[in-house]
Amino acid sequence: MRARFRERLQNEFDQRRTRNAHYSLRAFAAMLGADHSSLSQILRGRRSAPAAKIRDWGKRLGLDPEETVAYIATEHMPPEEVASRDSQLRHWTAEAAAILMEPTHWELFRLCAPEWRGGSRDMAMRIGQTVDQVNVALTRLLRLGLVETDVDGAWRSVRSATTQKEFRRLALQRVRAKAAESRIQLPRGLEK
Amino acid sequence: MANPVLQFQIISKNPEQAAGFYSKLFGWKIDTDNAMGYRRIDTGSAEGIHGGIWPAPEQSPTFTQFFVAVDDVTAMVAKAVKLGARLLIPPTTLPEGDEMAILHDPQGMSFAVWRGKTSDETA
Numbered sequence: 344m345r346a347r348f349r350e351r352l353q354n355e356f357d358q359r360r361t362r363n364a365h366y367s368l369r370a371f372a373a374m375l376g377a378d379h380s381s382l383s384q385i386l387r388g389r390r391s392a393p394a395a396k397i398r399d400w401g402k403r404l405g406l407d408p409e410e411t412v413a414y415i416a417t418e419h420m421p422p423e424e425v426a427s428r429d430s431q432l433r434h435w436t437a438e439a440a441a442i443l444m445e446p447t448h449w450e451l452f453r454l455c456a457p458e459w460r461g462g463s464r465d466m467a468m469r470i471g472q473t474v475d476q477v478n479v480a481l482t483r484l485l486r487l488g489l490v491e492t493d494v495d496g497a498w499r500s501v502r503s504a505t506t507q508k509e510f511r512r513l514a515l516q517r518v519r520a521k522a523a524e525s526r527i528q529l530p531r532g533l534e535k
Numbered sequence: 536m537a538n539p540v541l542q543f544q545i546i547s548k549n550p551e552q553a554a555g556f557y558s559k560l561f562g563w564k565i566d567t568d569n570a571m572g573y574r575r576i577d578t579g580s581a582e583g584i585h586g587g588i589w590p591a592p593e594q595s596p597t598f599t600q601f602f603v604a605v606d607d608v609t610a611m612v613a614k615a616v617k618l619g620a621r622l623l624i625p626p627t628t629l630p631e632g633d634e635m636a637i638l639h640d641p642q643g644m645s646f647a648v649w650r651g652k653t654s655d656e657t658a
Contacts, residue, residue, distance in 0.1 A: 441594075461630060463572055477572075478590050486624055495628075
């Protein structure tokens with residue numbers, strides 16, 4: 344769990360009250376040069392402390408400048424769940440973009456219809472791409488459930504798509520479905 | 536059957552550079568002479584495990600996975616999913632007969648379950 348500046352302030356206030364039971368929030372605000380009601384809202388978690396205030400109050404509390412910088416950074420980091428959603432959204436948008444912009448996927452999908460026996464080294468030779476390009480695209484097709492293998496090691500496209508446009512539509516449906524499993528909604532209109 | 540970690544796999548955005556770096560640093564032998572063009576790493580030691588390098592898509596970070604040997608890939612995937620894992624690549628049979636699946640554990644760390652072709656022969 345990350346330490347928030349609010350907790351540092353609260354801790355400081357509590358220590359002062361321990362030393363002097365009559366020490367008030369108004370006195371604490373005056374010491375910080377802060378508005379009493381703003382400080383109260385920050386301590387109750389109703390709002391976060393602006394960076395300039397953290398810098399100013401940090402000095403008054405005698406904090407190490409590096410500690411102050413860490414509090415500013417922490418205060419302005421998005422909550423973990425927001426960061427995770429952003430990262431998921433970026434991931435699935437990139438998956439969609441790769442499917443739309445890299446024709447290797449379509450070439451491989453076509454190659455595996457009805458089936459392909461052999462490895463990606465042969466696939467790469469057939470479609471004129473590097474083995475790494477083929478392996479990245481093949482992994483994506485497997486991840487999206489567009490290609491599968493059987494116990495004999497044959498690769499098969501799972502559905503038929505006769506044109507690249509049809510394939511892209513199918514692939515984007517899969518990307519959307521996979522993203523939805525992580526509760527990520529991709530923007531409409533990517534197909535166009 | 537116990538479930539030992541069989542190998543590590545580096546997922547790299549620049550697999551050629553990763554191969555060059557580790558082979559120069561540790562003297563590992565890297566061989567791509569197989570159907571998938573997979574960069575197999577032989578550390579040259581009977582101790583520890585060997586590994587491999589697989590290319591990563593552009594948006595992916597570079598990271599390392601571990602491969603765990605299992606009797607039955609499909610059954611282990613079902614068990615993992617029941618325990619909160621997310622299936623990334625379903626059970627897949629590779630050209631040389633090995634079977635694998637890739638999952639994310641409940642904290643999002645990627646790992647693979649693996650059944651080598653030789654498991655059939657020794658079973």
